[in-house]
Amino acid sequence: MQVALVSRSLAPFGGGGIGEYVDTTARILSGAGHDVTIFTTEGHRAAYDELRAGGDPDRLLAPAAEYVFVRDAAWPEGFYTPLHRYSSAVFDAIVDRYPGGGPDLIEVSDYLGEGFVLAQARATHDPRVADSLLAVRLHTTAELCAVLDGHHDTAEFSNQVDDELERFALRHADLLLWPGGDVLGLYERFYGAERLAPAVQIRNPLLLGDGLPDDTDTVDRAGPLKLLYIGRLERRKGVQNLLRAVTALGDPAWRLTLLGGDTETAPLGGSMRSQLELMAAEDERIEFLDHVPRAQLGDVISRHDVVVLPSLWECWPYVALEAMRRNRPVLATPTGGFTELVRPGVNGWFTADTTAEALSDAIAQLLADREAARRPRREGGPRDTVLSLAHPDEVVERYATLHEERRPRPLRRARAARPAPLVSVVIPYYGMSEFIEDTVRSVVAQTYPEVETLIVNDGSFGEADRILEELAVRYPLTVLSQPNAGLGAARNFGVAQARGRYVLPLDADNMIAPAFIERCVDVLESDRRLAYVTSWSRYVDERGEPTDELSTGYQPLGNETELIVRDNVAGDAAAVIRHRIFDLGFAYSQDLTSYEDWHFYLELHRAGHHGLVIPERLLDYRVRRDSMIREIGLPQTARLVAEINAHVLEKEIAWTPRNV
Template identity: 25%
Template sequence: MAVRVLMLSWEYPPRVVGGLARAVCGLSRALVARGVEVTVLTLGEAGSPFREEDRGVEVIRVRNGFPSSPDLIPTIAHFNFDLIQAAVPLMETGFDLIHAHDWLVAYAARTLKHGYRLPLVATLHATEHGRNQGLHTPLQRYIHDMEWTLTYEAWRVILCSEAMREEASRLFHLPGDKTLVLPNGIEPDEVAVPEGEDLAAFRRAHAAPDQPMILAMGRLVPEKGFHVLLDAFRLILERTPKAKLVLAGEGPQRKALEEQAERLGIAQHVYFKGFATDPVRNRLLHVADVAVFPSLYEPFGIVALEAMSVGLPVVAARSGGLAEVVEHGETGFLVPPGDAGALADALVPLLISPGLREHLGRKGQERARTRFGWVRVAERTLEAYHRILEERRQVRWLSLLDGVRPRDRRADGGAGLEVLPSRYTGDGTLAPATPAPAPGAAAQGGRAGRAARPGHTSPGPASAS
């Protein structure tokens, strides 16, 4: 029987804010190709249908964009209420588990988990602490708490890189057997351009034929390190005066970056492209000479993978998941985060050597297509689903009021788990049961639990079921 999964995500194409939308879309489509039945509940975009089928994925959108509000928290709360309302009638068809992506859907995920006693899988694509290099405001601390709650409630927490696993384990006190590293993926058709496309004309609109073109893409926010790139580009122009930098992306830092380019005297060599739709992104990838990703914080870096998949050599900061995607000296170059001089030194040889570009680009393309295909990622995700469902069959899900024995309960309170006569060892096998717990006791710790943070109390016995 096919596994049925309810995906919760705050973005899904055509609503694309960052890499999360493409990751959820790519995974969902690949899971469907493996026989999984996937329903995605997400936020709508103006002009997008409220319900559609996307290559076998059932997509249901709950509203068109967030309502205009200066306060993010009530806005997110309303979105989660909408998700729950949309999910309730769907639950009658029977899902096997819930897969939630990031903190913006945490409340709905937790509510549906307990309401329908379904295992919850959480993928954490980034952390608020990492994005801001700490928690400096009440809003940042609130988001961090929501991330903590999501990881606490999850049966498994999926991270996109080993760097993210280390970060999440440290921030949220996750036991090692509760986390799983599954990278994001890429498929060649996602970055293809139509046959007959006049790429030469497209390139001429961005750079002259004799101008080596550097492409940078991403949301214009401080953690992407584009301010470091502009400092590096000033140094590059001293050695390769004809170089052109195309910066594709939109975000709150755009004005500051444009002003920085003016101050540095490089504005005429920098093209602020703005947000690039998927077709425009694909054309840019096919006409650029080199791609650069100077991120100060990058959990994975799916855009770098997209660049590699079309044979574009990559220079990236050695931050987070980028260091696991790019092999230094083999498929591209890695430099220390925030080091403009090192970034310039890595880019200049690629700008002046077509042979080096071709060699690194070919190696990068091979790595991207063999190591990071969505088919492989979906296979490993499905294996994780099956393990979770097998573990779920070994436990009885109890709804308990604090201090009330199961036989005395009158209403649902905090959820707990009572272990049946076998236990999961963590290596795919079931071992003989440990001595039965005392009457009324619930399973504690292990995969489901973890110690509460200092100053916080646990939500209840094994409530992270």
């Protein structure tokens, strides 16, 4: 089985639990004979090369896996955010690595939406990943982290975009992988069960190395109870509650070590460590450790009695598994993966809830009954449960079963089974004599067999406009004319005359790639719920040559996101749209002087009609010096947005009483 593991986080280069998971999964799958490739950021390349040049790289790297380093641009380069750009680079890297078609399984982390463009490609039947199963592994999204860290800034557009990258991948992947406990339950409550892909449980593996250490006879029957916290000093980890808990204890017979780096998740974005040090008030029983080498973490755990995990919510943390591997019980909050990882009295204990008071009560109970605190370690419960929770052989078997039972969704070619439905291309025309033939030629060159072409002359009757008569003779098209009424009215008039099941509005200076209609219809025919399908575009100049004057092109997200209220993330007007959408009363505004397409997609969004975007440049968008977007749209964006919002609300309100 060919497996692609995609993650910016990767041990030993950093990334905490996600990095540890990817490295471990790569090791066990490649060790079982599978062809594993890790796709990670090029920011790790220098460290990787240094390890490879060292004496024993296999000790720190998955020896049988291949590594691909993905370009990580600091600027979005025409994409909405750097992470949006990176998700595209990930897709490109996978296509380059597997030129004959994608791997059997592509697994991406939910964190930071690395799988967004891959999810777009799978949802729109991209042939380059047609044979791949796209799985999103639940770790903890950046959106969940922001909420639990007490600062979720949705006022910033880029932050909202990155949240939507994660949400789209969670919804449109082939499946989700979750480790156990209440992890999937939390995602269903937070995101909505109906907005998540089907889920399959596969636990996170743990490398057992040379076996499990046995120190059941080394219980310290005297002295203070030694507590250990491992993890970032971060609000969502509940570490501030832990400090509140121990400083409120009446029994002084305890010691607490906090091992982890600082974060700016204290109130007002301040240093969490500084806040914790103030709370500790130089108490000699509390020790802060900045960092220990990865290889020495086990020794630190072995010097303590209990590992405390006070998280406000936690997925399936490796620190809990490593503590149990070292035969140390854990005291954890009843959240996420802990609800399955922790077996009270066997390998640890639960607090009553996530509050400081509950933590303090639980620790006080351990101090009051030291025999109960020693029992799990003496009886070997933590060590024994690791085998049932994270045995690598079981995980490998589950992946093999996944490959056999969850084949990729086939590309459903409805046209092969029944006649192809007619697509009506509507081209509004006004003074575009220089470019209209390029547009018509692109329509005539379509690989899709059933197309009718309607040019709507919006009152443009100069000498140069006689080209329409010539085109009607040389190409299979119909020219319709109306008094000048504007772009929106011209589109609506053409739609009203269109006979096709689908309608494609196409501006008279733009061009579509030969496969544009075929690709869009294929997706629409496979999912009757979709209202439209469009694609990425490439910016070209007046000669039709690629230009990066504005950026390389337009990479829309689709209109199912709330971002459509703030920007036209839905797509260009050139989209294959179901005719029934217009039959339902949706139309292009005849009042707006620009952004008619944005207004149209926004109305669809508010009515629950959504579309998809093919992440491939199948549309050439001509950037002209005198284009409407340059002369009206961009200079008047704020005004036009206000007009769009007013028009949407105006249409949704009944302005006259029903009984009149």
